[in-house]
Amino acid sequence: MERDRQGFVLTGPDLIVERKRPKGWTIDRDPFLLETNVPGIFAAGDVRYGSVKRVASGVGEGAIAVQFVHRYLSKV
Numbered sequence: 001m002e003r004d005r006q007g008f009v010l011t012g013p014d015l016i017v018e019r020k021r022p023k024g025w026t027i028d029r030d031p032f033l034l035e036t037n038v039p040g041i042f043a044a045g046d047v048r049y050g051s052v053k054r055v056a057s058g059v060g061e062g063a064i065a066v067q068f069v070h071r072y073l074s075k076v
């Protein structure tokens, strides 16, 4: 799992560096919002790089992640 120097998990657009997808990324699309560098694995809440460290934010991110899990599963 790709992380920043402090150990927070990188997701979505934060994984794109100089327009390149993360190393080892095997799917022909960019990572979804909240998706880690492992396709189909999502991160939400405090553990995620750049997240707002608040309960409501974590809950909201979790709800969003569920939608992307459905999208991921519909295309595998």
Ligand SMILES: Cc1cc2nc3c(=O)[nH]c(=O)nc-3n(C[C@H](O)[C@H](O)[C@H](O)COP(=O)(O)OP(=O)(O)OC[C@H]3O[C@@H](n4cnc5c(N)ncnc54)[C@H](O)[C@@H]3O)c2cc1C
Pocket (backbone or CB within 6 Å): 044, 045, 046, 047, 052, 053, 054, 055, 056, 058
């Ligand atoms: C002192 C303090 C006060 C706060 N006050 C507020 C507030 O007033 N309002 C507010 O909105 N937010 C507040 N926050 C922030 C809020 O607590 C967090 O944003 C929120 O709890 C994040 O939820 P989370 O599920 O992302 O992470 P967490 O609540 O940290 O949950 C992560 C869980 O994963 C478990 N875990 C860790 N590693 C592993 C592992 N390897 N295997 C299995 N389980 C593991 C941990 O034990 C923990 O139970 C406060 C935080 C602190 C520290």
